[in-house]
Amino acid sequence: MRHSEQEKLISGCSVAGIMNESGRKISGEAIIRSIAVMRERSNGLGGGFSAYGIYPKFKNYFAFHMMYDDKKAMADAEGYLKTNYRVVKSEEIPTIEDKSIKNRPLLWRYFVELKDKVKNLYYDLTEEDIVVNDVMKINAEIEGAFVTSSGKNMGIFKGIGYPEDIGRYYKLEEYRAYIWIAHGRFPTNSVGWWGGAHPFGLLNWSVVHNGEISSYGINKRYLENFGYRCSLFTDTEVILYLFDLLVRKHKLPFDIVCKIIDAPLWEEIDRNGDDEERELLKTLRIIYSSALINGPFSIIISDGNIMMGLNDRVKLRPLVSLKDGDTVYMATEECAIREVCKSKKEIYYSKSSEPIIGKLKN
Amino acid sequence: MNRNISKLQRIDARDLNYRELNRLIKDAANEGIKNIHLTNVNGQRYIGTGVNNAPKININGVPGNDLGAFMDGCSINVSGNGEDGIGNTMNSGRIVINGSAGDILGYSMRGGEIFVKGNVGYRVGIHMKSYKNMYPVIIIGGCARDFLGEYMAGGLLIVLGLNRKSKNPIVGSYCGTGMHGGKIFIRGNVEPWQLGKEVRVYEPNKNKDDFSLIEKYLRQYCELFSLDFDSIIKTNFTKLLPGSSRPYGKLYAY
Numbered sequence: 001m002r003h004s005e006q007e008k009l010i011s012g013c014s015v016a017g018i019m020n021e022s023g024r025k026i027s028g029e030a031i032i033r034s035i036a037v038m039r040e041r042s043n044g045l046g047g048g049f050s051a052y053g054i055y056p057k058f059k060n061y062f063a064f065h066m067m068y069d070d071k072k073a074m075a076d077a078e079g080y081l082k083t084n085y086r087v088v089k090s091e092e093i094p095t096i097e098d099k100s101i102k103n104r105p106l107l108w109r110y111f112v113e114l115k116d117k118v119k120n121l122y123y124d125l126t127e128e129d130i131v132v133n134d135v136m137k138i139n140a141e142i143e144g145a146f147v148t149s150s151g152k153n154m155g156i157f158k159g160i161g162y163p164e165d166i167g168r169y170y171k172l173e174e175y176r177a178y179i180w181i182a183h184g185r186f187p188t189n190s191v192g193w194w195g196g197a198h199p200f201g202l203l204n205w206s207v208v209h210n211g212e213i214s215s216y217g218i219n220k221r222y223l224e225n226f227g228y229r230c231s232l233f234t235d236t237e238v239i240l241y242l243f244d245l246l247v248r249k250h251k252l253p254f255d256i257v258c259k260i261i262d263a264p265l266w267e268e269i270d271r272n273g274d275d276e277e278r279e280l281l282k283t284l285r286i287i288y289s290s291a292l293i294n295g296p297f298s299i300i301i302s303d304g305n306i307m308m309g310l311n312d313r314v315k316l317r318p319l320v321s322l323k324d325g326d327t328v329y330m331a332t333e334e335c336a337i338r339e340v341c342k343s344k345k346e347i348y349y350s351k352s353s354e355p356i357i358g359k360l361k362n
Numbered sequence: 363m364n365r366n367i368s369k370l371q372r373i374d375a376r377d378l379n380y381r382e383l384n385r386l387i388k389d390a391a392n393e394g395i396k397n398i399h400l401t402n403v404n405g406q407r408y409i410g411t412g413v414n415n416a417p418k419i420n421i422n423g424v425p426g427n428d429l430g431a432f433m434d435g436c437s438i439n440v441s442g443n444g445e446d447g448i449g450n451t452m453n454s455g456r457i458v459i460n461g462s463a464g465d466i467l468g469y470s471m472r473g474g475e476i477f478v479k480g481n482v483g484y485r486v487g488i489h490m491k492s493y494k495n496m497y498p499v500i501i502i503g504g505c506a507r508d509f510l511g512e513y514m515a516g517g518l519l520i521v522l523g524l525n526r527k528s529k530n531p532i533v534g535s536y537c538g539t540g541m542h543g544g545k546i547f548i549r550g551n552v553e554p555w556q557l558g559k560e561v562r563v564y565e566p567n568k569n570k571d572d573f574s575l576i577e578k579y580l581r582q583y584c585e586l587f588s589l590d591f592d593s594i595i596k597t598n599f600t601k602l603l604p605g606s607s608r609p610y611g612k613l614y615a616y
Contacts, residue, residue: 037405040380040426268535271555315484315508318446318465333445334464335405335424347443349462349483351534352508 013198013210014041014163014184015319016331017300018340019307019358024326025053028172030340031180036164037339038184038332045192046185047166048158050199050206051177052304055153061088061111062131065148065155065201067194068106073144080142084134085112093157098169101161105146105194109155128203128248133227135202140231146194149201154304156206158183158197166197178360179307181300183208196233200240203248204304209236210332211297211317222290239299242291247303254306255355260288262313262353300330307358315352322347328358371395376402380426384408391417391436405445410436416455430457433474446483449476452498458586462504471498471517477583478502484534485509492516492544501583508534511602512558515543520576522549522594531556538602542609546602547576549594557602560609566601 016034020026031049055063064081068074081087093107114127122130135147149156154177157170163184167173183198199206213219213235220230220238226249228241239261246257263285264272272278285292296316300309309319309330321330324343331337334347350356371390375383383406390398391413403409403423408431410419416435424445430438431450443461447469454474462480468487473496481504488509490498498517503524510533511519523532532550539558547566557563566572576599577591584591 040407267555315465320464333405333426334443335426335445338404338424347462349464349481349507352484 012041012186014038014332014336015182015208015210015298015300015309016336017179017181017208017302017307017309017329017358019179019302019328019360021326021328021358021361023053023178023360025176025178026180028167028175028177028180031182032164032167032172034329034331034336034340035167035182035184036162037336039162039164041186041332042162042184043186044162045160045187046158046183046197047161047163048156048183048185048197048199048208049163049167049170049172050149050154050156050179050181050201050208050302051172051175052154052179052204052302053177054155054175055111058089058111059153061113062150062152063155064110064112064150065093065157066106066108066110067146067148068108069144070106073142074106074108076142077138077145080134080138081110081112084115084118084130085110086115087112094171095169096171098165100165101159101169103160103194131203132244136227136229136231140229147201148195149199149206151201151204151206151304154201154204154206156199156201158199159194160192160197179302179304179358181206181208181302181307183210193233198236200232200234200237202240202244205240205244205301207236207240207243207299207301209239209297209299210319211299211312212295213238213293213297214295215293218290219293239293239297239301242293243301243303246288246291254308254357256284258308258310258353258355260284260291261293262310262355263292264353265313298332305360309350309356311350311352311354313353319356320347320349321356323358326361328356330356330358369395370397370399372399372401374402375400375404375406375423378406380406380408384411384413387419388413391415410438410455410457430455433457443480444478449474449500452476453496460587465507468498468500468519471500472496473498475499475501475579475582477586478504479587480504482506485512487514487517487519487546488512490514490517490519490544499579501579503583503587503589505530506533506537508536509539509558510534510537511541511544511546512536512538513540513542514538514546514604517544518575518579519544519546520549520580521547524589524594537561538604540609541602541604542607543604545572545575547572548600548602549597550600551598552600552602560605561602562605564601564603566599572601 089111198208216235297312298317298319329337399420401422405426407426410430410433418437421440428447433452435455438457444463446464448467451470456475459478465483471490484507501520538561
């Protein structure tokens with residue numbers, strides 16, 4: 001994908017998330033309004049949304065959202081996809097005409113399933129492992145092609161622009177989802193480009209991030225041992241791959257993953273009076289020291305079952321939340337929640353490294 | 363005499379951008395209007411910044427970040443919660459929050475008062491400072507999170523911990539980290555783990571000056587929120603002072 005040159009600017013991204021734990025779907029209208037209230041936090045160099053539950057007719061197929069610089073990139077990527085996958089539907093992602101949205105790539109989506117011969121060839125891998133490998137390969141090796149999302153019954157819609165403009169551009173008010181996550185970008189340490197807008201996605205994962213990761217080099221080298229390729233010119237992708245590795249592959253529960261990537265400070269561990277818990281925390285820090293994320297962050301991440309908000313260990317970025325019945329709201333600022341939630345309930349100010357979790361009921 | 367002085371101006375802030383809203387506030391203040399009532403505020407930043415003639419500004423809704431930043435003399439009353447960065451580098455005046463507030467409240471504050479009825483977030487009072495007759499004061503009715511008074515250089519911080527659940531500490535950890543001026547009073551006890559390396563703990567009540575300093579501001583606070591001063595002052599306070607006026611003087615001297 002093309003990257004535009006961008007000077008370093010002051011930080012101040014915005015994040016927002018709305019989840020209905022009963023799986024009741026709402027249109028994208030609310031999340032657009034929610035993120036739009038925090039417009040001053042972004043600078044028009046990136047906005048995006050992830051939506052879960054939007055493709056019920058194709059819920060058993062991997063939904064690939066793609067960005068292409070040109071027809072050649074499209075042909076190359078489609079050629080690659082068609083070798084490994086049976087494509088049951090392929091179409092342009094619908095957009096409106098909006099002159100303020102510049103340098104638009106070709107936006108395409110595919111609903112696919114792995115061919116049996118590919119599953120047989122990689123009999124030692126799961127379907128998800130194969131998809132991850134293909135996403136890595138396309139992003140790193142096919143010039144001008146980028147996989148925006150690759151999950152089931154979900155999709156990521158993003159680009160360069162203010163988030164509310166990007167949301168309208170993709171006509172998100174016409175989609176219905178039970179989890180909506182949004183991001184307004186103010187690029188700091190990396191360039192503003194279409195693929196670099198948040199959310200970042202892999203399989204069912206999507207993550208939005210406000211902050212910067214000072215442990216990026218350590219995390220990247222660690223992840224490369226497991227076949228992840230950090231090719232997106234952003235620190236945020238390591239969060240995505242760490243969750244995929246620790247939750248999907250190492251099968252660790254979310255709360256343990258939080259103790260790894262957002263580990264308590266050693267002083268706090270020493271102060272913990274519960275011997276068993278203290279030993280566990282120590283062990284996690286030692287075994288997974290390279291998976292610790294350092295630096296300021298607030299993130300919202302989802303796998304379609306859980307939506308989680310999380311802050312760094314010394315709370316260098318804002319994040320508040322509110323639970324109203326079976327709807328969970330999270331946002332950088334309270335105003336983004338009040339804009340769409342009429343409940344008079346108190347806002348919840350979570351502590352540093354305290355995960356806020358919305359969970360889909362069975 | 364300006365005939366506008368007794369007049370009240372109401373502004374509906376719904377769907378107004380922060381620039382539009384602040385323009386309306388400034389225009390009203392420049393006309394000499396002394397009471398400005400804002401309704402449906404939601405996320406608009408910098409309310410009270412650059413406003414002349416020190417009006418009273420009453421806010422219904424959630425004012426955005428940097429409420430009262432660089433503020434000079436206005437008196438702001440917020441009916442509910444505030445967000446982050448309230449009173450950033452504020453010069454003078456008063457901000458009253460009837461709910462809770464977010465992080466870095468009173469950031470680099472130089473003068474005036476911020477009174478919060480509820481709880482506050484992280485790094486409250488970071489780098490607040492006093493100079494000659496400028497003396498910033500922050501009183502928190504509830505609890506404060508980590509890094510309270512971080513790099514504090516002057517002024518007064520009081521945390522009351524009213525209506526506190528016993529499992530919630532009145533202040534988080536690293537309280538007073540890098541503190542090199544000013545005073546922090548915490549109602550009740552604090553444990554050593556809650557404190558930064560640069561603060562020392564004292565008992566204030568034996569010292570007459572401390573009591574009259576607390577009393578001067580706390581009485582105003584109690585009157586504002588209809589609280590009983592006598593019962594609040596009965597509990598012992600912990601006083602925190604910096605161990606040095608230059609804690610990091612030798613940090614880079616090698």
